[in-house]
Amino acid sequence: MPIIIDGKLVSSKILDEIRAKTAELKSQKGITPGLALLLVGNNPASLTYVNSKRKACTELGFYSIVEHLTEDTPEEKVLNLIEEWNNDPKIHGILVQLPLPKHINELKTTLKIKPSKDVDGFHPENFGRLVIGLPGFRPCTPAGIVELLKHYQIDTFGKHVVVVGRSNIVGKPIANMLYQKAPNANAIVTICHTAAKDLRQYTRLADILVVAAGSPNFITSDFVKDGVVVIDVGINRIEDSSSKKGYKLVGDVDFNSVAPKAYAITPVPGGVGPMTIAMLMKNTYLSASGEITYEA
Ligand code: NAP
Numbered sequence: 001m002p003i004i005i006d007g008k009l010v011s012s013k014i015l016d017e018i019r020a021k022t023a024e025l026k027s028q029k030g031i032t033p034g035l036a037l038l039l040v041g042n043n044p045a046s047l048t049y050v051n052s053k054r055k056a057c058t059e060l061g062f063y064s065i066v067e068h069l070t071e072d073t074p075e076e077k078v079l080n081l082i083e084e085w086n087n088d089p090k091i092h093g094i095l096v097q098l099p100l101p102k103h104i105n106e107l108k109t110t111l112k113i114k115p116s117k118d119v120d121g122f123h124p125e126n127f128g129r130l131v132i133g134l135p136g137f138r139p140c141t142p143a144g145i146v147e148l149l150k151h152y153q154i155d156t157f158g159k160h161v162v163v164v165g166r167s168n169i170v171g172k173p174i175a176n177m178l179y180q181k182a183p184n185a186n187a188i189v190t191i192c193h194t195a196a197k198d199l200r201q202y203t204r205l206a207d208i209l210v211v212a213a214g215s216p217n218f219i220t221s222d223f224v225k226d227g228v229v230v231i232d233v234g235i236n237r238i239e240d241s242s243s244k245k246g247y248k249l250v251g252d253v254d255f256n257s258v259a260p261k262a263y264a265i266t267p268v269p270g271g272v273g274p275m276t277i278a279m280l281m282k283n284t285y286l287s288a289s290g291e292i293t294y295e296a
Contacts, residue, residue: 006270006271010148010274015278015281019059034063040070063090119140127173145272160187160208165192165233213234217251234253249268
């Protein structure tokens with residue numbers, strides 16, 4: 001049986017550490033980490049995500065603001081609110097929940113957030129810092145993957161990592177994190193996307209396979225070699241009449257077929273998913289404590 005990489009366990013350890021450090025930061029320096037969350041519209045998944053993030057703030061003793069604006073809010077109002085938070089010393093992190101309504105330009109909003117408060121790590125300055133190996137906020141889901149590998153002592157040095165997916169929030173950043181000449185990195189990285197004629201040809205070469213494609217259960221045992229480490233980022237809803245909700249969540253990897261060949265594998269749910277909020281909280285803490293510096 002493979003090692004089942006337990007994201008709930010690792011994320012709760014990280015959250016425990018942040019809770020303790022937050023108490024110290026408050027008592028020693030009088031600083032309370034503050035996170036501002038912006039939600040525009042009523043996308044049900046976004047509502048759930050924002051509520052979970054707010055709950056995590058409360059549990060850690062953070063200060064938080066949730067601004068829930070209507071779907072028809074003008075772009076200018078959103079930009080003005082971000083500017084207000086950029087200048088508010090109680091706020092150390094700003095998160096704009098995506099997706100935004102079509103009339104609000106996502107890139108414009110991301111660019112408006114001060115890089116030193118961009119705890120989602122989506123601002124091009126933070127992405128550039130990641131690429132050239134400078135300190136900065138790293139996107140939360142990829143940062144969570146690195147923590148999982150670290151926790152399970154899965155060495156990446158000289159290993160061949162194959163990433164399926166090139167999104168700006170998962171595929172590109174995780175690839176960039178893992179090839180850096182740095183601890184918990186130094187891997188040889190291949191990035192695949194839909195232009196790959198025969199995806200198997202690449203994925204079978206992976207020592208560590210990271211899949212972030214958004215296609216349910218499509219990585220089957222014939223895509224991997226024996227002993228592979230599989231990180232399944234996918235979260236897909238599929239119909240399930242036996243569940244009260246009428247659906248269940250599955251990853252991009254067909255767990256039952258791939259697990260017997262794997263050395264270690266993340267389940268869905270309970271693998272990468274829980275790490276994202278933990279890393280958001282960690283980034284907010286690091287912003288408040290000043291441990292990430294933006295000086296050259
Ligand atoms: P995305 O923006 O939808 O992009 C998907 C990427 O996968 C694209 O680069 C696409 O290639 C590639 N792709 C799709 N099908 C493929 C195939 N059959 N063969 C090769 N490449 C393929 O992806 P995302 O936002 O990164 O999300 C990916 C999945 O991760 C989703 O299920 C999402 O829900 C999940 N996710 C989970 C978390 C979390 O756990 N907290 C966070 C973020 C995302 P092209 O570029 O050529 O189109």
